[in-house]
Amino acid sequence: MPKQVIFHIDVNSAYLSWEAAYRLQHGAKIDLRNVPSAVGGDSATRHGIILAKSIPAKKFKIKTGETLFSARQKCPTMIIVPPNYELYMKCSNALLKLLKEYSPKIQRFSVDECFMDMTKMDKFWGPPLKVAYEIKERIKKELGFTVSIGISTCKLLAKMASELKKPDGVTTLFLEEIEEKMWPLPVEDLFMVGPATTKKLHSYGIHTIGALAQTDPRFLQNRLKSHGLLIWNYANGRENSPVRENVAFEIKGIGNSTTIAFDIDNLKEAKMVLLSLVETIGGRLRKGGWAARLIAVTFKTSDFRVISHQRKFSTPVDCTNIIYQRVEELFSECWNGEHLRHLGVKVGELCTNDFTQLSLFNWNQERLRKLDKTVDRIRKKYGAKALIRSSFLHSGISPLSGGIIEDYPLMSSIL
């Protein structure tokens, strides 16, 4: 089998770059990328965290995920702009379209990252490095933002490579280069080594990717179970998952959750938020042609403890009303009145919602499905908020919540 050639394309400070490019096109005088700036949520509704930051903001040690409060303390003059997911979606799609000119085999890893299988593509485009530079320059010229491209023989090393030169870089990281380029890096820079694992590794005296690579894998497996073996393999550049084109039916579950602008302390409001989440989930389920057997509720208390409760039901459902009935039941089984800052609903164990084949129909459910169908049609035609439940009027709670815009590509954390 010939050696694979894999590219990883990573948009530099994606949300911020896209925001900056858009603003320049619309007459902005300054380029957000050249000043301390960030894309962040709204503190007033308790969504106040940094989603993306500029390179000058990085110099102030601003981190993604930290509170705007903390970020402003570090850099009071920082410009913070709100997110615009529709724009990011358009930019992401434009990127994908350009990349598809170079290879048909592309895995969209997230809104701002793609893997490309460039194996045997040299007969069309010449050597990998040459085409990588061409792609990078075209994106800059035609789309107005920079990317970093990593090149290797597997997805993991390609991804690690793209991290090495930012912004606007092309870097190779072949197996024979890992000792020099990857092993000196701090162990937390390795894909799949997060805060919890970093802490454990440090306690074993492992601080670099190289040190991890040279640790006895049995030791790691003892302490960290399968995850220990996984990161040991990654540290040694061992990974061989294929670039897989994203397929809708591979989705395992659908979840929507929301942090409420105020703490909730009564069942009536909690139920309203749950219903608003189920409305969104139901719509997404039916749009994909799925029904779900597993239903789960999650909540976060005002002191940030997370509690979840789930159940597998014998019949799969796709009706908003029935899902809500189950969610209500689950919620009342696990909530003891604590103040809530966040509520979530998830469904899983998906199957096709072709109930005529499953013969799970009953008369009542058929009526509800017709109702859902009508609601879906009206919302599709006139917009999501064209039809809302009257109970939400003047409630201060959004009738449809959770979520992001349609078809937003958020894939998985796994290669």
Next chain:
DNA sequence: TCTGGGGTCCTAGGACCC
């Protein structure tokens, strides 16, 4: 004016069965 949202996978422990 303090801490988002949407995913996937893994593990421990309990229930249950043979």
Next chain:
DNA sequence: TCTGGGGTCCTAGGACCC
């Protein structure tokens, strides 16, 4: 008289990614 063990399914919680 003095407490099997293996397998599977289920749930809650936690890890990781972007």
